[in-house]
Amino acid sequence: MKPFEFFRATDTDAVMLSRLIKRTIRTSNSKDYDQQSIDLLCAIFEPERIVERIRNELIFLCFLGADLVGTVGLKRDYLRSLFVDPNYQKQGFGKMLVENMEGIARKNAISEIMLHSSLTAQNFYAALGYEYLEFQLHDEGPFILMRKGLSESPC
Template structure:
């Protein structure tokens, strides 16, 4: 990957961010979720509900040049909404985004990160040190609750 740039999301980013997330869900989660579940997940990341998230969460965007290629969020103790454009997956960007949001959590003295992983991403998070807590069922389908202790900066 060439030079990556990171910045906090603003409401002006809602349409490209929604497009990135919905495209990623449709491509990456297709083998683990049925069409109804994917449609429900995509609806969560439509522009209107995503605008509220941008206003109420810390959402980090990653760009390669002018192209939005990844995103991750932090809400309370939860790592939320890690998505990497399918064309950029497998190149370490998800790991970089996760490390950045974990560092922010450490700076906020959050002792443990939690997340709801898709079935698709469970092994990715496990490789980064996240532990299985439990399988949870939602209308959008099954998700895996995971956690990771953080060494907090004092």
Template structure:
């Protein structure tokens, strides 16, 4: 079972949407209300993903040709990192983040930010990110985290 990480392409949009929606419904639903999950998942329809592909550096991880994770880099900010629930806890998210951090560093980013969900806060802490503050969008809590890249 070899995990391949690559740049996302337009034909990945539907599979990316499926991974995000599955993670939202199974993992994030433990920390967020059904209304918040429903609202957030609307931002990740296949057509919305196609739009994001033109705005960010989007990456995907696949195993045996099956897309199992996605994440993106928007200048100095990590966005939309999701791992299919069946593949969580296997190091795929960490490998995807290592790729994103490397690409950010190559682009000259010194301070990488991530607006983390409550669900992913521990994941990012384990990767060396530090909590800066909480932000609220209505009742939706997001944890703003940062990591210094390089020396």
């Protein structure tokens, strides 16, 4: 297996990142969300809106060789926008991205991370130690508010 690398996203990554996210939403979330919800979710990740996020959040990209396989963001104490290309799911990249951000959060004295999980990803986050807080209904569809306390070092 080729080595993977993490890079901080820049404005020039917005189009590539938008394509990855929208492809992932349309493929992975289609069993849990209707077409209207998927279209609304995809609209959130147009390149112009991603540029705004890049400028206001810590966003990392994960590459395997030349292939963009995933992304994750951190805004204060919220884990945001974890997406792994459907061709690379269930290979540990999502877990690596989350653990990378948890490590950064610990270094910045963040004691717990919150997130809004899609229905599709709820079991993934639960397996990483995130606990269910509440069901929420947004314009883009239902989501699950989850949290995880961070210790000084990972378990």
